[in-house]
Amino acid sequence: MADLGKKDEAVDATPNVTDVETVDAATEAEAVAAIEAPVERGEPILQVRNLVKHFPLTQGILFKKQIGAVKAVDGVSFDLYQGETLGIVGESGCGKSTVAKLLMNLERATAGEVFYKGQDITKLSGRALKAVRRNIQMVFQDPYTSLNPRMTVGDIIGEPFDIHPEVAPKGDRRRKVQELLDVVGLNPEYINRYPHQFSGGQRQRIGIARGLALNPEIIICDEPVSALDVSVQAQVVNLMEKLQDEFNLSYVFIAHDLSIVRHISDRVGVMYLGKMAEIGTDVQIYDHPTHPLHPGAAVGGPGPGPGSPRQPRADHPHRRRPLAGEPAVRLPLPHPLLEGAGQVLHRDAAAGDPGALPGPGHPGGARIGVPLRRGEGRGPRVLTRGT
Amino acid sequence: MLLDVRDLEVEFRTRDGVAKAVNGVNYSVEAGQTLAVLGESGSGKSVTAQAVMGILDMPPGRITGGQILFQGQDLLTLKEEERRRIRGAKMAMIFQDALSSLNPVLSVGAQLGEMFEVHRGLSRKDARTKAVELMDRVRIPAAKDRVGDYPHQFSGGMRQRVMIAMALALEPDLIIADEPTTALDVTVQAQVMDLLAELQRELDMGLILITHDLGVVADVADKIAVMYAGRIVENAPVHEIYKAPAHPYTRGLLDSIPRLDQKGQELYAIKGLPPNLMNIPPGCAFNPRCPLARDMCRTDVPPLYEVSESRTSACHFWQEALHA
Structure with a gap:
């Protein structure tokens, strides 16, 4: 590993990846049945293999000619186990949000597969895809723009039921929504209020309630606490951990705040320039980083860091070391x-200099x-x- | 004393009522010193800074009391014309969002040079040379080639460097940086903070660093003022505040940062929400969220108690908070 920086394979090394047991469903009904089947705790529920997303760059108006591509995601592989939290960290532009969208099949992958319970969701359509989407939900970063200002809280949280009416029959919806409000720690009487009547932290709770509405198995959280104040961040993180235990959820937790990610995650993946640079348990990643991005990223996070709380100042060993340069x-x-x-982050990894x-x-x-x-x-x- | 803010009060008159954004803020900065002002959104930290700079929107804002002494002179008694001469030349501000603070249709060089043309009366050509020097100073690579580039051609970190260059242009005595790194990636954050600290040392400026991130300030600040609901609740040298906060709010903020030895446990969270500024609770504004609150806290506004020579806390029970 000492020789990173030339042409290295280490960058797209993807350890801890098991073989995928694929399910060949002949009919749509079989596919749906496979999707609805339960998964044991600790078994892989989502398996991502060599996922690629390139956005084409074109030239010309009448005759569009492709002149290149932005390689937003460029060969990412990982497993998500039932009941775990997988943190994904990386700088802006490293492709972590695109991965989130690909996992939901909101963007069509250029290449690669996303297996959900053995079915490749990038190839699904119709009822089977709808069933997958019910089971994989998302919580977005910005609670100010991800809630429709003209809809009441009841409508926002209840909207998923319009698309998946089998989850809650019409007469039952109001009660269901109030239950959800209660679960995320909001007063059920707020059901007729509008988003602007809530604070940032409360709005994020509404976003989480919407994500929970369909009893999903996986929730993909794209920077769920980045827009919140420190004191409120802790409240939301606690809520998410509580819900995970209560509803047996698996989380993909995307963020750039390393201390929060470390706190909530069982394993952490580090993305750099569209690739998964490294993935492992939080101890492996934070204390024994093998990728050169890390010493900078892990300690580059400012402040009273893990292990040295309330010990600022230059002389202590956890003083942040800024990475020079910018993401390529x-x-x-x-x-x-x-x-x-x-492709490569040029840095003398051995010296960590x-x-x-x-x-x-x-x-x-x-x-x-x-x-x-x-x-x-x-x-x-x-x-x-x-x- | 470079800057001494005394009992500053600012309110905003809105349709829904009067929002008391700043309710008696006291802080001071000396040359070469860094003061970090810490607080959640809505705590009044930016409004205080805007009042000091004289860029508060009035109306709806109104300064209803207090003094802002800058190099011994009360800025609030000066005419707008006189304040303009101070602004930029003697005190400057760095804003959070560099992209929206820079003019998108003017090149970076033109915007930097403008400072010299307006305040120093340089010709356009000389101003441009100065602009290149400044860009070099904030370590923007290939400054000569990039001086004609527009803001959108720079990355976030580089844009923030341009903002810093602009603030430094006339070598002011005081710089106010309002969340200078909030919009940046962690790796770039550290670079920008280091640059700022280094330039401050070099030029012996006073620096007020406004932030809500406890981590950012630990390395660079000399002292910290924690704001809550428009008041300073704790004022202390940086070492001491991290070691033992003397106000329950500061303690809450520090405890809500995840720590290694607490992994798997519930994070400490300050319960409740920051108060509505139109309806600040009587007594200590923090009392509804405070674990130490007693009857006294609901009726008597706590004064700034002296904890030690260089330290104050606005908590009736600061001794308890300190030893909690």
């Missing part, structure tokens, strides 16, 4: 210095020091009228 860009830019960006980080004129340092020529690589070039 994944656009296939026509610039020699950017070749290889998106921040000084050896990508800097100007260093590949992988991508943008830094590279005066991009105007009009180059800043997104698709589009012909405008008159040219």
